Amino acid sequence: MAHYSFINEENIVVEVITGKDESDIDSLPDGFASWEEYYESKRDGLICKRTSYNTYANTHLFDGEAFRGNFAGVGFVYDSNNDVFYEQQPFASWTLDQTTWHWKPPIPYPDDENVYQWNEETQSWDVVE
Numbered sequence: 001m002a003h004y005s006f007i008n009e010e011n012i013v014v015e016v017i018t019g020k021d022e023s024d025i026d027s028l029p030d031g032f033a034s035w036e037e038y039y040e041s042k043r044d045g046l047i048c049k050r051t052s053y054n055t056y057a058n059t060h061l062f063d064g065e066a067f068r069g070n071f072a073g074v075g076f077v078y079d080s081n082n083d084v085f086y087e088q089q090p091f092a093s094w095t096l097d098q099t100t101w102h103w104k105p106p107i108p109y110p111d112d113e114n115v116y117q118w119n120e121e122t123q124s125w126d127v128v129e
Helices: 035-040
Strands: 002-007 013-019 047-051 077-079 084-086 095-097 102-104 116-119 124-127
Touching: 002 035, 013 035, 035 047
Parallel strands: none
Antiparallel strands: 002 013, 002 047, 077 084, 095 102, 116 124
């Protein structure tokens, strides 16, 4: 079993499905070179890319090989130059870490028992009461 994402012309993931494993080429319909190509033929105007359920922050959760940065979710960005998926930028001040493909705030999340939320206006973490 594998997962496939469908990407629109703005490089945004609009759907994720469970499908055939890429290694299952014996059941691949005639005329198709890959399952990505096959599933793409079923969605007009969308690009299909396989995504790994076990990849998070560019790390495989079970010591396997990371695949395309992160498991794609609806709303994620597909970066075709780097062949990775990542979430959309949550705040204008946050920067994309191209090692983990996760967004980083300008100030790290505090390391204590409180719960915080980012305040873009003050560029700080506010305690959630």
